[in-house]
Amino acid sequence: MSVVNSESVVTNTRTPVVIIKPILYGNTAKHLGTKRDSDGHTHRWSVYIRSFNNDDLSTYVSKVQFRLHETYPNHARMITQAPFEVEESGWGEFETQITIFFADPNEKPVVFYHHLKLFSTDPDVVAGTKDLVNEHYDELIFQEPSDLLVRLLNCAKAFAPSTDENLATAKEYAIKKHDTIDRVKKARQRVRSEIQDLTERLRITQENIKRVRQRTMDNSSPMGTFSLSIHDNIKREIVD
Amino acid sequence: MANADVLDILSDTIPTTSRGAANKDEIIREKKKGPKKSIRRPEGMKREVWSLIAQDDRESVPIVPTDTKSGGNSYARWIKHSAMKVRSWQWTPFTNSARGPSDTFVLYHWQHKTNPDDPPQEYPFAKFNKHVDVPTYTDNEYEQYLQDKEWNRTETDVLFELCRKFELKFLIIHDRWNNILYPDRSVEDLKDRYYTICTTLEYARTKRHTDKYNFDAAHERRRKEQLNKLLSRTKAEEEEELYLMNELKRIENERKERERIISQDVQKFVQQQDQNISTTNNCIQRTVSSSSRRSSINQDYLQRLNSSSNRTSTTQRITTCDPPVGIKFPEFKRPGVFLRSQRMILPSSIPNKKLAVIDQVLKQCQLERNPMACEEIVDEFNDLRSDIILLFDLKNALNSAEYELQTSLHRLKGENGSTNMGVSSTQPSGAGINSSNEPSKTQFDFLLSQPNTPNENITSPRLSDSFEPTNIVRASTTERKRRALSSQTSTIKKRERLS
Helix, strand or coil, X not given: CHHHHHHXXXXXXXXXXXXXXXXXXXXXXXXXXXXXXCCCCCEEEEEEEEECCCECHHHCEEEEEEECCCCCCCCEEEECCCCEEEEEEECCCCEEEEEEEECXXXXXXXXXXXXXXXXXXXXXXXXXXXXXXXXXXXXEEEECCEHHHHHHHHCCCECCCCCHHHHHHHHHHHHHHHHHHHHHHHHHHHHHHHHHHHHHHHHHHHHHHHHHHHHHHHHHCCCCCCHHHHHHHHHHHHHC | CHHHHHHHHHCCCCCCCCCCCCCHHHHXXXXXXXXXXXXXCCCCCCHHHHHHHCCCCCCCCCCCCCCCCCCCCHHHHHHHHCCCCCCCEEEEEECCHHHCCCCCCCEEEEEECCCCCCCCCXXXXXXXXXXXXXXXXXXXXXXXXXXXXXXCHHHHHHHHHHHHHHCCCHHHHHHHCCCCCCCCCCHHHHHHHHHHHHHHHHHHHHCCCCCCCCCCHHHHHHHHHHHHHHHCCCHXXXXXXXXXXXXXXXXXXXXXXXXXXXXXXXXXXXHHHHHHHHCCCHHHHHCCCCHHHHHHHHHHHHHHHHHHCHHHHHHHHHCCCCCCCCCCCCCCCCCEEEEHHHHHCCCCCCCHHHHHHHHHHHHHCCCCCCCCCCHHHHHHHHHHHHHHHHHHHHHHHHHHHHHHXXXXXXXXXXXXXXXXXXXXXXXXXXXXXXXXXXXXXXXXHHHHHCCCCCCCCCCCCCHHHHCCCCCCCCHHHHHHHHHHHHHHHHHHHHHHHHC
């Protein structure tokens, strides 16, 4: 009852802040070694979504729905508690749809897609020493969340002290981010300079066109009937 | 109505549910519908005829439009008038005064019966019998003014007699002209002689110049010759001419398209440039190539922009984020939860070709299609893709402009070549007679031989070369044609040098 009251009070009061929560989502896959005769499954995979900073997502995420391929029994898997992941086995790649429902039922759920990758050319993965990891970094942007959500977001506590593994991934991502920013900036520079260049050329060409046109008009004024010469020019143009 | 008759006949067998309905709603509904504005059958008309014409519902449109001036009752009015008697006609004799005063030829025709006391009417078509006034000249006048070395007196007299007889119908006069007695004269010759005589006589008599007898024999001859040529074209020639016309139309259209592309893109870039200057200066400051040149371009564009649209430029300076050109990415202003990567989604309005171009450039820059979604990356990445699209558009525009330049130069060369054949030489060291033509000619030659104008400092392979832009103008063959055109101009140059 009290919960209902607080919700009905809180529905339309929003705080004009923007809260950003970085997340990681993706899948791991491990080759089983042999093709299982019973159902032809060759890989064991798990698709997941977790917080980048090792927070507990369940404080503000009520449930996550993973939509698998229709051939899986119960292909709409609803995960209501951490860790938000689905472990399965299979033989083929497909696109999964992930829907995140938030603790505030008034917020619309966020839907996105992830391509489940099983096969890789990386020699380590093929050998079986490393698991295939197909992970993406993304950020949940809470734009003007309701008060309830704000409270939940702000008091999200960590799972556990961050392990070495988590630190390593965090560092990896930091490097990748830095790298990507660099490359994007460089690319922008290149494109910009080419744009400058082309614009200059365009401008010059346009001026030349104007000059030539002017000259053509000056030339043609003393001439009398010139339909013949125009036809000649057209013929010449077409003949090439 | 036939329907009503049928219902009547069958009324005994049809269950009268609707008739005897004591349903309150139905009665109210019927009352509400009210008296329908149906048109009454006019009295003179038969029932079956009326049922064919009449319409129950005003919605269906008749196949043949009816006259609704009097609400559909015009037939009734006609019926009323049809009670009147018919006017009687009479078989009367008549004469045509146009035949001449001494004519007694009598013909008969039907006429409305007129009252016998009215005067007999003139034959109505006699008024069309117009005569032309052909002037006459005295011997004195002839000797004073009308002498001509090619015409002697008798010929002139004969000509005038013919004019009088045939009412200045020169084709007949020409046909009647006696080639044996007199030299052969064309229609223009006869007309010329007649009209010059008329003008001279007019001037001699009234001492005033009139424009009444303006006749240009030379012009007429040319005109008739042209018409004859037109008439006597062979099928092949006609087809060729049509083909040329179509080509001309097509070329003109292409040129208009090019103009549009060029001006559009320059505008776009001008806006972009201006916005770029005001908001982010990082990229510009860091680039290597001559800053002086860029600043001059910036000034130039700023000036142009300011002169054309002052207000828009200032508002653009105020807003940050979206580039006004390129791609518009989805923005989130409303409250809710979103994923950062949603801001990186390309809008679906972008055509496939541009998507391919973006992918290609990203691959060249070793960037993946969807990088990790951090704040800075998203912004930069979106801007980058916008810029790529702009680059693509600019390349298109540049190609169009260059093609345009080539064709204009060729047109110029063609005209120059045809008029100044032996006059000027193309040697730049030159004994050039037309000094005004000379420097411009050499300048344009230079342009022709080098289609890519300014030198670039960038030595690394250009991104813009990696994609083949679409051209409205004959896409796949522009390069070939450009080369062909340039080779042709080189042969023209050779010819002129030799001559």
